[in-house]
Amino acid sequence: MFMYVFSIGLIVAANILYSHNGGIIISNNLLKKTKTERKTRATRRNCFGRSVILEESTMKEEKTLNHLMAAFAGEAQANRKYLAYAKKAEAEGKHNVAKLFRVTAEAETIHALKEFELAGKVGSTSENLQAAIDGETYEFKEMYPEFFSVAEEEGNKAAARAFKFALEAEEVHAKLFQEALDNLEETEEVFYYLCPVCGNIERSIPEKCFICQVPGEKFIKY
Ligand SMILES: [Fe+2]
Numbered sequence: 001m002f003m004y005v006f007s008i009g010l011i012v013a014a015n016i017l018y019s020h021n022g023g024i025i026i027s028n029n030l031l032k033k034t035k036t037e038r039k040t041r042a043t044r045r046n047c048f049g050r051s052v053i054l055e056e057s058t059m060k061e062e063k064t065l066n067h068l069m070a071a072f073a074g075e076a077q078a079n080r081k082y083l084a085y086a087k088k089a090e091a092e093g094k095h096n097v098a099k100l101f102r103v104t105a106e107a108e109t110i111h112a113l114k115e116f117e118l119a120g121k122v123g124s125t126s127e128n129l130q131a132a133i134d135g136e137t138y139e140f141k142e143m144y145p146e147f148f149s150v151a152e153e154e155g156n157k158a159a160a161r162a163f164k165f166a167l168e169a170e171e172v173h174a175k176l177f178q179e180a181l182d183n184l185e186e187t188e189e190v191f192y193y194l195c196p197v198c199g200n201i202e203r204s205i206p207e208k209c210f211i212c213q214v215p216g217e218k219f220i221k222y
């Protein structure tokens with residue numbers, strides 16, 4: 001806490017110094033700069049010990065990493081939320097509002113992808129496949145079983161059904177990612193078929209979805 005207050009003090013002092021030296025009043029623009037950027041300025045323009053500044057700098061970078069992931073989570077959620085709102089607006093005949101939600105959803109995706117990348121979360125394709133396997137496995141082995149049983153206990157049948165569908169589909173996703181990882185050098189084109197109801201994915205069109213029983217002709221080809 002002391003270090004944080006101290007660093008804010010340094011930043012303010014450095015900015016005031018800057019405004020005096022350069023004859024520039026502190027502008028909104030300057031205030032909007034990230035703490036890391038301001039720290040760089042403070043390093044250049046004050047006479048405090050260098051080791052203290054470096055320690056502070058490391059702390060800020062770690063905070064920024066957390067901020068990147070928090071921003072990514074928020075933007076990713078906003079993207080899906082706006083698509084749900086667009087669908088609703090479309091159903092109500094509000095086509096312009098639907099369009100605004102869709103274009104903004106895309107904008108949030110641009111933010112989310114940049115933040116995720118800057119957080120260093122995009123690895124090689126084999127690393128990414130492994131990360132996907134881990135995530136899907138956690139979901140179908142731990143997260144959804146727990147969510148499903150709580151929904152059943154609470155008598156929320158719709159939620160229990162949605163969790164059950166997701167649980168079973170995530171297991172399929174994990175298997176497909178594993179298959180892709182095992183055949184990473186394979187170049188022959190592969191096709192996937194998505195169930196639009198439960199999120200199951202098949203390698204060929206089934207007669208009906210083994211999870212939600214939707215007829216095969218409803219599946220979407222990728
Ligand atoms: Fe999944």
Ligand SMILES: [Fe+2]
Nearest residue numbers: 195198209212
């Ligand atoms: Fe399905």
